[in-house]
Amino acid sequence: MSKKIIIVGAGPGGLASGMLLAHKGFDVEIFEKNPVVGGRNGSIQLGEYKFDIGPTFFMMDYVLREIFKTTGRDLEDYVKLTRLDPMYNLHFGSLNQAITIFSDRAKMKAELARVFPGAEKGLDKFYRKEKTRFDRLIPVLSHHNNNILDVFNFRTILALPSFSFGKKLYDVMGNYFKPEYARLSFTFQSKYLGMSPWDCPGAFALVPYTEHQDGVYHLEGGLSQSTVAMAKAIKEDGGKIHCSTPVASLLIKNKKIYGVKLADGREVLADKVIVNADFGYTMNNLVPAGAARKWTPKKLAKTKLSCSIFMMYLGLKRTTTLPHHSILFAKNYRQNVADIFSGKLTDKDFSVYVRDASKTDKTLAPKGKTALYVLVPVANNRSGIDWDKVKGKVRKQALNILATDFGLKDIEKDIEVEKIITPADWEKDYNVYEGAVFNLAHNLNQMIWFRPHNRFEDFKNLYLTGGGTHPGSGLPTIYESGRIAARLICKEFGVKY
Ligand SMILES: Cc1cc2nc3c(=O)[nH]c(=O)nc-3n(C[C@H](O)[C@H](O)[C@H](O)COP(=O)(O)OP(=O)(O)OC[C@H]3O[C@@H](n4cnc5c(N)ncnc54)[C@H](O)[C@@H]3O)c2cc1C
Numbered sequence: 028m029s030k031k032i033i034i035v036g037a038g039p040g041g042l043a044s045g046m047l048l049a050h051k052g053f054d055v056e057i058f059e060k061n062p063v064v065g066g067r068n069g070s071i072q073l074g075e076y077k078f079d080i081g082p083t084f085f086m087m088d089y090v091l092r093e094i095f096k097t098t099g100r101d102l103e104d105y106v107k108l109t110r111l112d113p114m115y116n117l118h119f120g121s122l123n124q125a126i127t128i129f130s131d132r133a134k135m136k137a138e139l140a141r142v143f144p145g146a147e148k149g150l151d152k153f154y155r156k157e158k159t160r161f162d163r164l165i166p167v168l169s170h171h172n173n174n175i176l177d178v179f180n181f182r183t184i185l186a187l188p189s190f191s192f193g194k195k196l197y198d199v200m201g202n203y204f205k206p207e208y209a210r211l212s213f214t215f216q217s218k219y220l221g222m223s224p225w226d227c228p229g230a231f232a233l234v235p236y237t238e239h240q241d242g243v244y245h246l247e248g249g250l251s252q253s254t255v256a257m258a259k260a261i262k263e264d265g266g267k268i269h270c271s272t273p274v275a276s277l278l279i280k281n282k283k284i285y286g287v288k289l290a291d292g293r294e295v296l297a298d299k300v301i302v303n304a305d306f307g308y309t310m311n312n313l314v315p316a317g318a319a320r321k322w323t324p325k326k327l328a329k330t331k332l333s334c335s336i337f338m339m340y341l342g343l344k345r346t347t348t349l350p351h352h353s354i355l356f357a358k359n360y361r362q363n364v365a366d367i368f369s370g371k372l373t374d375k376d377f378s379v380y381v382r383d384a385s386k387t388d389k390t391l392a393p394k395g396k397t398a399l400y401v402l403v404p405v406a407n408n409r410s411g412i413d414w415d416k417v418k419g420k421v422r423k424q425a426l427n428i429l430a431t432d433f434g435l436k437d438i439e440k441d442i443e444v445e446k447i448i449t450p451a452d453w454e455k456d457y458n459v460y461e462g463a464v465f466n467l468a469h470n471l472n473q474m475i476w477f478r479p480h481n482r483f484e485d486f487k488n489l490y491l492t493g494g495g496t497h498p499g500s501g502l503p504t505i506y507e508s509g510r511i512a513a514r515l516i517c518k519e520f521g522v523k524y
Pocket residue numbers: 035036037038039040041058059060061064065066067068069080081082083084085086272273274275303304305336338402457458464465492493494495500501502503505
């Protein structure tokens with residue numbers, strides 16, 4: 028009889044594990060609290076408009092391609108990918124200046140020369156040096172972190188210089204690009220990890236590198252289509268996915284997990300349980316009080332967390348001339364970043380990311396209309412900000428910025444439908460600990476050996492996937508967490524991976 032695997036949560040992490048294990052012949056059953064799969068990587072339909080809830084930058088496409096390949100599939104048979112080049116536009120509030128970012132190296136060089144004369148000289152060095160870092164660090168990040176001897180081995184020793192200990196992303200990029208805004212163009216990617224460029228470890232220079240090297244993709248129908256495709260593959264291989272079925276707690280006896288208790292009271296037994304629900308939420312809510320040894324609520328409260336996001340999804344009865352992705356840096360960017368990470372709400376001058384995918388993808392809004400995705404990085408819920416109180420003010424200011432800096436004059440009268448998600452909503456509706464949507468911060472003392480392990484050490488038979496676990500947040504690393512958990516389970520049961 029095949030071994031039973033329960034997965035809590037159908038986000039990208041849980042779906043990646045589910046796909047691989049269902050293909051390997053395990054009896055996979057996924058319980059998802061929401062009516063649809065995808066989690067933060069799911070979609071929202073507002074009337075005729077469709078929005079991605081979270082991810083809009085699809086990077087390191089080969090990781091998901093490999094997962095599909097392992098299960099005998101071709102990702103392209105399930106989703107239509109379009110590589111975006113130019114990748115995005117950056118607008119610098121204080122310079123009243125903009126730069127277009129290309130993954131085509133020659134075009135990027137010409138654009139750097141045009142906007143920041145002289146800065147183009149650093150591009151080749153950036154590619155050369157950062158390739159070495161990427162080649163050294165990726166094997167460490169994609170390997171499991173369960174065994175200390177396995178973590179601190181030759182692979183890691185070889186990678187040690189690539190960690191750039193003591194250096195921040197902002198310092199590392201200063202080696203290549205001198206003008207301040209050229210440097211920021213290669214460091215703002217720390218926000219993909221929910222961190223400040225002045226605090227994000229230099230090791231994460233691999234993020235801007237892989238973005239420029241491997242490019243950024245759009246998926247037709249939105250990035251949520253990746254999760255729809257993964258769910259389809261799981262079902263094709265005999266796995267079951269139960270939506271609108273929240274898990275209330277993990278069943279534990281003698282430090283061994285033996286199944287889950289559903290919110291409707293049913294108990295479902297399993298040989299192994301993989302939890303994809305947010306790590307901090309899981310430890311505080313699904314693990315019975317007092318059962319955890321290492322990751323106690325007290326320890327969690329002391330962790331460093333990522334920032335949060337104030338989201339606006341706007342269905343507009345008009346088109347825009349905006350590119351697919353545009354990012355506006357606050358006029359005083361440093362102050363805005365300092366506010367976010369010290370728990371303050373920037374009053375007016377905040378950074379905004381806007382995505383209008385309608386030129387690339389006609390499926391998201393009717394002809395002549397726009398599904399506009401507006402993202403404002405803000406503090407997580409440790410800030411104590413009362414979002415019910417300030418939500419209207421932040422919305423108004425974001426609309427002002429859209430009107431003045433993104434050319435969307437009188438935008439309010441064009442809004443047909445709208446939804447806002449605040450940090451408080453991430454915590455309440457999406458079960459995200461402290462609304463820190465990029466999970467535990469990626470400081471080196473919360474990475475690799477120090478990040479929650481994919482085979483959880485506090486209890487037997489429990490595995491973890493998702494952005495709060497090793498190797499970290501962001502879709503490629505989340506898929507990797509799912510792949511590591513699947514590999515560990517296969518190994519334990521002697522199934523060839
Ligand atoms: C606004 C935003 C923008 C982002 N942009 C990008 C981007 O451009 N590129 C990128 O790579 N990454 C991006 N990310 C980061 C990250 O890739 C996503 O957040 C990703 O969806 C996280 O995946 P996950 O598997 O860790 O968790 P989730 O997607 O949250 O999945 C966890 C699942 O568990 C379910 N669950 C929770 N509790 C229970 C329970 N008790 N019972 C059953 N099910 C439960 C949830 O409903 C959810 O479906 C973004 C995140 C956000 C929020």
